[in-house]
Amino acid sequence: MTDTQAAIDVKGLNKSFGDKHVVQDVSIRVEEGRITGFLGPNGAGKTTTLRLLCGLLTPDSGEGEVLGLDFRSQTDAIKRQTGYMTQRFSLYEDMTIEENLSFIARVYELGDRRGRVGQALERLGLQDRRGQLAGALSGGWKQRLALAAATLHEPRLLLLDEPTAGVDPKARREFWDEIHTLADGGLTVLVSTHYMDEAERCHDIGYILYGRLIARGTAAEIIAGSGLVTFNGQGADIGKAAHELEHQDGVLSASAFGAAVHVSGTDRAALERAIAPWRKSPFRWDEVEPSLEDVFIQLMGKTSDDRYAS
Amino acid sequence: MSGLSFARIAAVMVKEFTQLRRDRITYAMILVMPLMQLLLFGYAINTDPRHMPAAVLSHDHGRLANAVVATLERTTYVDVKHLPGSEAEMDRLMRRGEITLALTIPPDFSERVLKGDRAQILAEVDATDPTAAGGVAAAVATLPSNAFRAELRGPAAKPVSPAPFEVVVHRLYNPEGITSYNIVPGLLAIILSMTLVMMTAMAVTREVERGTMESLLSTPATAFEVMIGKLLPYIAVGLVQTVIVLALARLLFSVPMAQTLAGWIALTVGIVLFITGNLALGYLISTVVRSQLQAMQISMFYMMPSLFLSGFMFPFAGLPGWARVLGEIIPITHFLRIIRGSLLKGQVLADMGTDLLALGGFLVVVAVLTVARSRTTLD
Structure with a gap:
């Protein structure tokens, strides 16, 4: 793995706010040109980690390189080559689309400002609405504009903080197509998200919980590494089974999905015993490949148990 | 339509108090502002300002001239802060705003008072601020009738008319007191x-x-x-x-x-x-x-x-x-x-x-x- 160049390679990242230890000993390595998904529940430390990487926050400890530059001392140089898209729309709502892009071009001291802004508007398909206030755009358009602004200076690293929150499925799909196009051009992307379908569109995934990076790898690797066994039960009214199964030994999670139920656990024998009473007509049980969601729910449960135990 | 609900009004009111309590600065303002204003302005503001700084240029060092200065200070409207040696120095003090009153006593002041020969004192007042100038000018105007009461005894101490001297008041910079x-x-x-x-x-x-x-x-x-x-x-x-x-x-x-x-x-x-x-x-x-x-x-x-x-x-x-x-x-x-x-x-x-x-x-x-x-x- 070390023969490829790492866009991000940091170790032992720590950050506390008061007595809240938000990021704990996070070490992360992202290869150049890869799209890495950053997953974890709300408040897990995703945003803080992204802000630490782009120099918006100063880490308490940690060392390493971002884009081959020391990420603690060379934040200015890193900022010049990094695009950061905030969770909340953070362009100026009382400025037009063109004025916003023009401002970004000036701040990054880009040459041929008009040309670049014009190209960006063209790519966005917003030439006709260039004079419209950014605040008047719909959620999907705001997000596309924010992406255009974050990539206007042609960064080598793009950090996206829940970029598709509140955006409709079609816009989300187009957004991800755009991300892949950028990554094909060599851009490294680190994107935080809550959506499992988006996680599956990433080259690899990092799962962060209570400030700790607890899983890292491709979706397949994480699923394989979880040691999780999942059964899918089908049949009318099987949803009721989910509630009862949840509290059985050997069952880590049991969730209803319409007329199906997903039951997961790490101990195959115990899991088989738990579902045995339900192995009767009209129910039908099949072993299935655990989904990322199953794995993450398991990870969440495991860590919180550890946490309360200690 | 369900009419006026006091429960709903109360709900909004409770919410409003809760938010007010969370906003520390507003909370502090509500408590500190009146306190600070009352103490600060209650004690500080004085629409009849006293103890304005004054300079006296006296070319007469006799008892009568000194009595004029002493009487002036007793009015409490001015404090003599400077005794400049020349007119130029006094002008400079006035222009820089270091004094509000510049009093000039001529060399033959005592002599002319004693002779009853219309002695004069020049009082230049900085009238930039008409309020400040007003009090000082009024205080200066009382000098002729009060200055020598302590010096003279018996029948001579009675108010005399005409006054033993007059004060010529010049209002500088804003003579009309606008x-x-x-x-x-x-x-x-x-x-x-x-x-x-x-x-x-x-x-x-x-x-x-x-x-x-x-x-x-x-x-x-x-x-x-x-x-x-x-x-x-x-x-x-x-x-x-x-x-x-x-x-x-x-x-x-x-x-x-x-x-x-x-x-x-x-x-x-x-x-x-x-x-x-x-x-x-x-x-x-x-x-x-x-x-x-x-x-x-x-x-x-x-x-x-x-x-x-x-x-x-x-x-x-x-x-x-x-x-x-x-x-x-x-x-x-x-x-x-x-x-x-x-x-x-x-x-x-x-x-x-x-x-x-x-x-x-x-x-x-x-x-x-x-x-x-x-x-x-x-x-």
Whole structure:
């Protein structure tokens, strides 16, 4: 793995706010040109980690390189080559689309400002609405504009903080197509998200919980590494089974999905015993490949148990 | 429609109290403001200012001349602070605003009093502020009838008519005592301070509140660059305001303007220092507050004492000592002296020395604090 160049390679990242230890000993390595998904529940430390990487926050400890530059001392140089898209729309709502892009071009001291802004508007398909206030755009358009602004200076690293929150499925799909196009051009992307379908569109995934990076790898690797066994039960009214199964030994999670139920656990024998009473007509049980969601729910449960135990 | 529900009114009321309690600054304002204003202004404000600084140039060192000075001080309206050796020195004290009254006693004063030969004393009063000048002029006017009571005994102590001498009062700089000559230039200080402090305090807070600061800080722009870039437009705003206020002062209120190039240069230096100082203060506030509302509240909190303790509404020299110490910290106090001195007294740079230094010092201190507080990160 070390023969490829790492866009991000940091170790032992720590950050506390008061007595809240938000990021704990996070070490992360992202290869150049890869799209890495950053997953974890709300408040897990995703945003803080992204802000630490782009120099918006100063880490308490940690060392390493971002884009081959020391990420603690060379934040200015890193900022010049990094695009950061905030969770909340953070362009100026009382400025037009063109004025916003023009401002970004000036701040990054880009040459041929008009040309670049014009190209960006063209790519966005917003030439006709260039004079419209950014605040008047719909959620999907705001997000596309924010992406255009974050990539206007042609960064080598793009950090996206829940970029598709509140955006409709079609816009989300187009957004991800755009991300892949950028990554094909060599851009490294680190994107935080809550959506499992988006996680599956990433080259690899990092799962962060209570400030700790607890899983890292491709979706397949994480699923394989979880040691999780999942059964899918089908049949009318099987949803009721989910509630009862949840509290059985050997069952880590049991969730209803319409007329199906997903039951997961790490101990195959115990899991088989738990579902045995339900192995009767009209129910039908099949072993299935655990989904990322199953794995993450398991990870969440495991860590919180550890946490309360200690 | 379900009519008026007291339960719903109560729900909103409880919510409102809850939010009020969370907003620490508003909470503090509600409690501290009345307390501070009551104590500060209750004790400080005095519409009949006493103990104004005076200078006496006496060419007569006889008992009668000394009795005049002693009587003057007994009125408590003036304190003789200076005994200049020459007229030129006394003029300088007056022009720089260090004295409100300049009393000149001629060499033949005692002699002419004793001869009953219409002895005269010249009292020059700084009438820039008609309120301050009024009390002093009235006190000086009582001198002829009161000065020699202690010196003369028996029948001679009875009030005599005509009085043993007369006081010639010259009201300088604003002889007609036109209040607007004093207030209108002062308003420039208030207008500049109020708008500039508030505007800059909100300009930064707005970015934080709307979330745009996060984006701005992720660009290569440094905190210092952001600060300078944000402040420069407001210097222009301040200058435009200055031109408007001065033009209206001239057109509507016939306020005198600086007469010489040197006077205009001095005024410009003062204005630029004052504008920059206010902007820096606004920026400093913005690094502390969390919302635009708080920025507004803190700006108001700053403006209140500025109105009362700067000499804008009440003569500065008439404030008690502790209030003058507080007043000296406020940039408006110094700018008021500069603008009034420039427009009414024809002051040049040399006359404004201490006030320009004070404004410069304020600017440096606030700018250093601001730069120390502003961050290129969100920590």
